Amino acid sequence: MTEDGKPLGSVDFTAEVDPARVEALAASAGLAADPVPMTYPACWLFAPPVRGLVERLIGEGRLPIHVSQRYRYDRPLTAGGHYHVHVDVRETRPQNRPGLSVDMTAVDADGRAVVEARSSIVIHDPGKRAAGP
Amino acid sequence: MTGTEGFPAIAIAPPTSDQVARYTAAAGDTNPIHTDMAAAAAIGLPDTPVPGLLILAMTEAAVRTWFPGEAATDISLTFSAPVFPGDALTAHARIAARSQTARGEEMTVRIRLTHGDGRIAAIGALHVLRAPTA
Numbered sequence: 441m442t443e444d445g446k447p448l449g450s451v452d453f454t455a456e457v458d459p460a461r462v463e464a465l466a467a468s469a470g471l472a473a474d475p476v477p478m479t480y481p482a483c484w485l486f487a488p489p490v491r492g493l494v495e496r497l498i499g500e501g502r503l504p505i506h507v508s509q510r511y512r513y514d515r516p517l518t519a520g521g522h523y524h525v526h527v528d529v530r531e532t533r534p535q536n537r538p539g540l541s542v543d544m545t546a547v548d549a550d551g552r553a554v555v556e557a558r559s560s561i562v563i564h565d566p567g568k569r570a571a572g573p
Numbered sequence: 574m575t576g577t578e579g580f581p582a583i584a585i586a587p588p589t590s591d592q593v594a595r596y597t598a599a600a601g602d603t604n605p606i607h608t609d610m611a612a613a614a615a616i617g618l619p620d621t622p623v624p625g626l627l628i629l630a631m632t633e634a635a636v637r638t639w640f641p642g643e644a645a646t647d648i649s650l651t652f653s654a655p656v657f658p659g660d661a662l663t664a665h666a667r668i669a670a671r672s673q674t675a676r677g678e679e680m681t682v683r684i685r686l687t688h689g690d691g692r693i694a695a696i697g698a699l700h701v702l703r704a705p706t707a
Contacts, residue, residue, distance in 0.1 A: 464599035468592055469630035471637070478648055479630040486601035503606055503616055506625035510649035512700075560651075566615035 445530030445541050448497050451489040452526050455546070459519045476517040481557050482509075484544060490527050497529060497540060498563050507534050508560040514553045523548055534560040583635040585662040585686070588623045593658060596627045620657040628656055628695060632684065635664040636699060639682075643703050650684065650697035661689045666699070678703040 457476055461483060466473040484490065498504055517523075523546040532541040542559040590608075597607055602624060605612035613621045629650050636645055656662065663686070670681040682699040 461599055465596065465630065468596040468599055469627060470586065470634045471630060477630060477633055478645060479626065479633050482602075482626040482630070483600045485626075486603070491601075491603075503612065504604060505606065505616070505622070506652065508649065508651035509625055509629050510647070512647040514646075516644075564616040 445532040448529045448531055448540070449493050450526065450528045451493050452524065453487060453489045455484050455487060455523050455525050457517050457519050457521050457523070462519055474519070476519055478511050478513065480517060481511060481544065481546065481555055484525055484546070485542060485557075485559060487525070490542070490544075493527070493529055494540065494542065494561075498561075501566065503564045503566060504540075504561045505564060506559060507539070507562050508558075510558045512556045514555070515548075517546075517554060521548065523554060532560065534562055537562045539563055579668075580639045580666040580682075583638055583664045585631050585635065585664055587659050587661050588627065588631065588656065590621070590658045593621070593623055593627065596630070597624060600624075600626065602626070618655060622655040622657060623660070625650065625652045625695075628652070628662075628686070629697075631662075632664055632686065632695075632697070635666075636684075639666055640701050640703075643701050645699055645701050647700035648697065649699075650686070650695045652695045654688065654692055654694050656688075656694050660694075662686050662694055663689075669698075676702055677705045 462476055463473045466477050471477050525546045528543045530541045532539050539562045544557040546554045548554050593607055607621055607624050610621060665685040666682050668680050669683045672679050680701045684697040684699055686695040688694055
């Protein structure tokens, strides 16, 4: 995925594909848990290091709305597997509004690329304008 | 589906508030707009929007119906209109490109989610690899 926008911060952490969490996420979306859903890394977007960075960048009292999401895989995730996750956050203007691009890459224990994800988020300041999507 | 460019439209069961609660709890999504009417109203929405990440996960279920046993390697959606609990959505797919490679048959598929009144809720793309049969 191409990189654009002003870099605002990065975090690194190790994450497990928790089988219980796979079951819970899959069941809530009407998916089978095996294979691990492509959309499982959504939960890594809310891992404390990422959430802390994104919340700090968004600012108190403002609210994020997801406007697009992509996952691109080199190989599937494995339930119980551990991955090194790197996240870059950039300043962007999705749909010509203030926002963030959250780019995530995960590699396996052997350093092989597994998945890239990009989230585009619009930042809403309550009271200033109506929400889009 | 070989030989056709379109796929049967799939009705996605209307998401429920309980489903949103279970998804956000499992994902760790604490954004109040998805569960708190006041937060949704503060940004001008008439109801709590279903998380886009959940809509994409529900779309993945449709993908597994269209391509059972085949490897999807890339999936994306851009959301153009809010989806609220109880909204009926339909998933549509058509092949935009296909090619034979050393890995098998690779397909780029355009995805569209529509509301019951025909409004587009999201558009996106999917890349699928159909491995050669033995």
